[in-house]
Amino acid sequence: MTKMPDREKFPVHTGGVENFDLESGRYMKVWQGPQHPGVTGNMALELVTSGDEIVDLKTHVGYLHRGFEKLMERRKWIQNFPLVCRICVPEPDFNEYLYASATEELSGIEIPERAVWMRNLNLEMARLASFLMWLGGQAGAFGMGTIGQWTVTMRDFILDRFEELSGGRIYHMYIVPGGVRGDVPDGWISKLLDTLKKVEKVMDDIELVLFNNAVFKKRAMGLGVITPDMVDFYGITGPNARAAGIKRDIRKDRPYLVYDKLDFEVITGDSLGVDSDAFGRTKLRSAEIRQSIDLIRQMIDRMPRGPVHVSPPNVLHWKIPAGETYLSAECTRGEYGYYIVSDGSDKPRRVYVRGPSYTHAVALFEHMAPGTNIADIAGLMVSLHTYPPEIER
Amino acid sequence: MVDLKALRAEMDKRYQVGEISEQRADLAFLDCDKIDVPDAVAYLRDHEGYVHLSFITCVDRLEDELFEIVYMLRNHEKKHDLGVKTKIDRKNPVMDSMHNHWAAVATYQRELYEMFGIDFPGSPGVNRPFALESWAGPPPMRRDFDTKKYSEETYFPRPGRETHDPAEHMKKTQYPGRADL
Known part of the structure; x- marks a missing residue:
């Protein structure tokens, strides 16, 4: 039986927070992408984590915009x-x-x-x-x-x-x-x-x-x-x-x-x-x-x-x-x-x-990511089958 | 099958709508007044079965000084697509936001703000850059945006590179002194 991490020391996130106080040391910002094997295509995920749990995600596109x-x-x-x-x-x-x-x-x-x-x-x-x-x-x-x-x-x-x-x-x-x-x-x-x-x-x-x-x-x-x-x-x-x-x-x-x-x-x-x-x-x-x-x-x-x-x-x-x-x-x-x-x-x-990725990778993914373990974010993203060139075209 | 006349009559009772035009058996376009679009779209979603938003986009009607915004709605049960179109002033491009209607609307509006310069007051993060981070030029999808002029003014050729006429250059470098070529 694996020992579950002690979540007591992390802040409880209830959603709706716009600005996370990164100075407090309770949150950490992690960029996954645009060059990352776990991200499909050229797309960046701006993650705010609390411990190993995602509390906020923003999808960044524009690395592949060819007009x-x-x-x-x-x-x-x-x-x-x-x-x-x-x-x-x-x-x-x-x-x-x-x-x-x-x-x-x-x-x-x-x-x-x-x-x-x-x-x-x-x-x-x-x-x-x-x-x-x-x-x-x-x-x-x-x-x-x-x-x-x-x-x-x-x-x-x-x-x-x-x-x-x-x-x-x-x-x-x-x-x-x-x-x-x-x-x-x-x-x-x-x-x-x-x-x-x-x-x-x-x-x-x-x-x-x-x-x-x-x-x-x-x-x-x-x-x-x-x-x-x-x-x-x-x-x-x-x-x-x-x-x-x-x-x-x-x-x-x-x-x-x-x-x-x-x-x-x-x-x-x-x-x-x-x-x-x-x-x-x-x-x-x-x-x-x-x-x-x-x-x-x-x-x-x-x-x-x-x-x-x-x-x-x-x-x-x-x-x-x-x-x-x-x-x-x-x-x-x-x-x-x-x-x-x-x-x-x-x-x-x-x-x-x-x-189809226009909604899957931005609105849906940003909604689904909070609460996910940071190790699973790549798996979650791939499971939605997102593909960045459709978003920016 | 969707009875377009009945649909238009039903909409006409409530909102200022224009003509409905049929493109295919499963696709029609409805003109709607700018003020009524958010309510009309919500009505179509809640009472007429157009529950799915396919996309929002804009067509630049430069010659008429207008932007045409298209909301493409899909009715899964009746297997019908309806494009709700509205025209807004090109000089003062402001449109009511519909970000509460569907989750993806805020993203579409962000893109329209960036690519066409259409403002949607109240839409979350509408002025945050979407695909064009640190873009300083005018909205690039407008018809009057001259891509060639912009790139000539913004991006300078690397020093040390010169352009030659291929025929003259070949003569000079490959066959020096040949007058018969």
């Missing part, structure tokens, strides 16, 4: 295509799809059916790669670096398939206006199926090692509880909301691309029988990895033949009629969306990128 939204206003519609994917490293395809789809909606371009399927296959592969990277991060935050090595290896195999398909490992620029850039190369499908088999085998090992690990269980269970009544107020979407038992998935609720033709059920914390804590969210995401693999197999089986691209208008003189639209899709972290305003010219008037 994408401003850059897009000064470039032609087509020139933005190589730009949008660079907003998000783990899932660039969602940016490509949403930007392409929104411009097609505004300019009235219809794309061939096979291109729709190819886009969906791309998005699901991106989800799978992103989930694998996340799973390694979550295990690593609790000291299990080996699992991170396994999952990053598996992600690399998926990146190989992306490279064969599009020429790029990280940024694919595959989904372009009018469809996708090309059809699958010869033999690619069987390679992809082999990769899926490999991923499944490693997932068996990971689930055995991770979910039966006493340290992981003890530290992740009860950490970062999200209750269902928090979901609307904090704007929680994606697996974080689903683990709390809220059955919401844009893929099912408002099917885009071909999700209405695929068989899948929304996975929630209740359907898995887990609590809405870091442990439950890990189990849920691990189940969603399996679901992604299943969806990719379904798409490969049912994909129709045909052309994958229609010629858009001359892209150098491409003017989009005035109008505005908002499109959203379910990425691994939640609701990812593009709000695009056109004023009828050859450049966008405004492009706004809605990333």
Whole structure:
């Protein structure tokens, strides 16, 4: 039995304190990040601690601000295509799809059916790669670096398939206006199926090692509880909301691309029988990895033949009629969306990128952190699957 | 399916709202008077099922001297998105804060203060820097902010570096004395 620290000598924190008296010696300010292995991406956490307990957290962003939204206003519609994917490293395809789809909606371009399927296959592969990277991060935050090595290896195999398909490992620029850039190369499908088999085998090992690990269980269970009544107020979407038992998935609720033709059920914390804590969210995401693999197999089986691209208008003189639209899709972290305003010219008037981490990493995380042990803050942060480039864009 | 006419009529009874325009079956935009926006958004949230705030952003309508603020709300049950839009004066950009409506609103307002210079009096930490710590220039997302001019004035080229015309430079360094090139 471990001896619990004597909390008597630390001040009782009841919340609502704006300025902590650091001179008193009762509190200490600790900066975690922007360069810290336990922080996802370039983000800094300004922690006020009392003993080893967090009493206040402020999220600092701005280390990665590249001004994408401003850059897009000064470039032609087509020139933005190589730009949008660079907003998000783990899932660039969602940016490509949403930007392409929104411009097609505004300019009235219809794309061939096979291109729709190819886009969906791309998005699901991106989800799978992103989930694998996340799973390694979550295990690593609790000291299990080996699992991170396994999952990053598996992600690399998926990146190989992306490279064969599009020429790029990280940024694919595959989904372009009018469809996708090309059809699958010869033999690619069987390679992809082999990769899926490999991923499944490693997932068996990971689930055995991770979910039966006493340290992981003890530290992740009860950490970062999200209750269902928090979901609307904090704007929680994606697996974080689903683990709390809220059955919401844009893929099912408002099917885009071909999700209405695929068989899948929304996975929630209740359907898995887990609590809405870091442990439950890990189990849920691990189940969603399996679901992604299943969806990719379904798409490969049912994909129709045909052309994958229609010629858009001359892209150098491409003017989009005035109008505005908002499109959203379910990425691994939640609701990812593009709000695009056109004023009828050859450049966008405004492009706004809605990333789920905007609320998860700032408002929600700042609310959840007080009361957490300082050793668990990295695990808590990773369990929310925050990603800074979505916050500052 | 959302009956947009009924929704607009319901809103019109209570608030000063303009036209409602349908973009897609699951997306519409409603114009609303600046004064009524916080109440109208709270009404939509509490009585019409628009419980989720997707984002708040601003479109700079420079030619009309206006800022257009967009509040994107989502109704999960009816599977519908509603963008509530309001126009504010660009010369005196002040908007009522809604930080009590949703937890993330304060962050969005902080970003709008920094990027467009729109003030939200009473919003917690609205003037604390968000992504641009120690930024001294004008709000950078405004349309009249000239990025090239700003960088030329602010960031000077490192001494000792010079710019050459590539063709002339190649001739001079690689093929000296060749007149036929």
